[in-house]
Amino acid sequence: MRIFYLFKKELIEILRQREMLVLIFIAPILQTIVLGYVVTTDVKNIPVQVVNLSESRAAFRIVNRINHSSLFDVKKVSHSPEDAVSIFKKGTAKAIIVLRDSFEAGNKNIRYPEVQILMDGIDANTAGIAAGYFNGIVRYYIMTDIKQKGFELPLESQTVIRFNPDLESINYMGPGIVALLLTMISMFLTSIGIVREKEQQTMDTLLISRLTPIEIFTGKALPMALLGLIEMGIGIAVVILVFNIQIRGSLLYLFITAVIFLFAILSYALLISTLCNSQQQALFFSWFSMVTFLLLSGLFTPIENIPRAFRWLADINPLRYLIRIIRELFLKGNDITYFTKDLLIMTGIMVVLLSLSIVNFKRMVSR
């Protein structure tokens, strides 16, 4: 019963701050909408320059295809050599596509120009994707052309994409953003929970009370867990209503996953709160942790890209498992048997963080 008073006090303290209310209830809606539209891994409208030195029909057709593709934004088509370095330095194009007549056409019946793509490698990701797109356009043109001339390709692959057939990045970013919201609010609000008591000198009131350290810990964590779940609910509603992404899996599994994750992240945030001496320190620590969790979560870049030596950092990151499970629930509609392992690992991380946090809190209390 004593814990109820702490729970109530914590909620009153948060809900009485108007700025906090905006942060809790309005920001997630705006964030989900903005991030949903902005944070996309689709590469479109890549600014390119075409240098067509070929007089062949094939070159003309390829240029025409590039011009009509939504993937490229053709800034200029020139018919004389250009200084690539100067173009890249000016930043007017990220790729220069050069087409010129081949001196050694192997087959006189099929005459294609030589094609070269020069990329600005500063944005390595876009450069790689753009090169892939361009090669795709050229390959498709050649295949169509060969078929029109009556030849058959000896081998042809067919790609079938399931769960997200249009490869819309919002479909998998949207659920990820929900996970992000859940982490952000819970971590930031909780990390200042205990340190605020220290700063406003009310910690003594808590410690002199009949509350046990575990009751204080729980009384601090539960309201944040509740707010975190409300946040997640808002995020899910926005993802469903605004982006029309349907959740195919069970909401109950999503709730169970969120609760386990919340206790992991709240334990971590309370650990920060006990270690820091000011709210400023706690917020800085949270921000640093948040960025690290995010970069190692697989939200923006695949976990498999992380070098093996550092992969363990991602393995101990609870956000990684949450994002994976949320995506599986949203897009694949998987049931719990498909992500039991992830759930168990996340529970393990939660138990370790919770234990560390409680031990540290007890140590702080008896200083």
Added chain:
Amino acid sequence: MIDRSKDFFGDMNDIIVARRLTKRFGHFTAVDAVDFHIKQGEVLGLLGPNGAGKTTTIKMMTGLLRITSGSVWVKGYEVTKNLNKIKKFIGYMSQKFSLYPLLNAYENIEFCGGVSGVPRKIIKEKKELITKEIPREILTQRVKDIPPGIRQRVALFSCLISDPEIILLDEPTSGVDPEVRREFWAKIYDLKKKGKTILVTTHNLDEAEYADRILIIHKGRIILDGEPSELMRAEKAESMERLFRKAVTGHEAN
């Protein structure tokens, strides 16, 4: 029942006994092997300038600070070993009143009562009681918006909500005007009449005369212990300030 362990060597009337109580923060000794006792029903003033070790002493008595060496017994229970037991007897009001600025006075009182295990019905009755002293429209304001004098009364009320036998007040009169101070001491006497034991720390020497007995603490050591009038007579000091200066000078000379 008082559990008098073999280490406890206070008088039967002593409700608090400290023996060679010491607190060190790194190389700095905040409280240096102090011995003192507080009798049941006594109003004890712990006097000293800022940084003398008053708050550190009181926090060790409540278990809020870990004791470096020595011991303190509250009602016969050694604090470090019986923290949960002694919490039942103690009411503590900290230096900055320790109220939640975003909660109103009623909510603060309810919170203090609730986390101290006071039944809901009693909390409700106590809230009605304070309404007789302070207007409801003030009590419903957020604590950060109410004057320091009222804040002090609310803090004292919150501290007393669990009806503790021992009341430890850390600088309760700092930052409040003389009129509020007088009212405060009148309340302390009321509590004494009810049999409560009260320890008040202060750096205002003129408040010393309100106490039944005073301890003067300087640089972590108790340099004087006795009834204010007796001490003044013995030391031939015409005011508390003179008495304090004499004691400090004598201590520093030694």
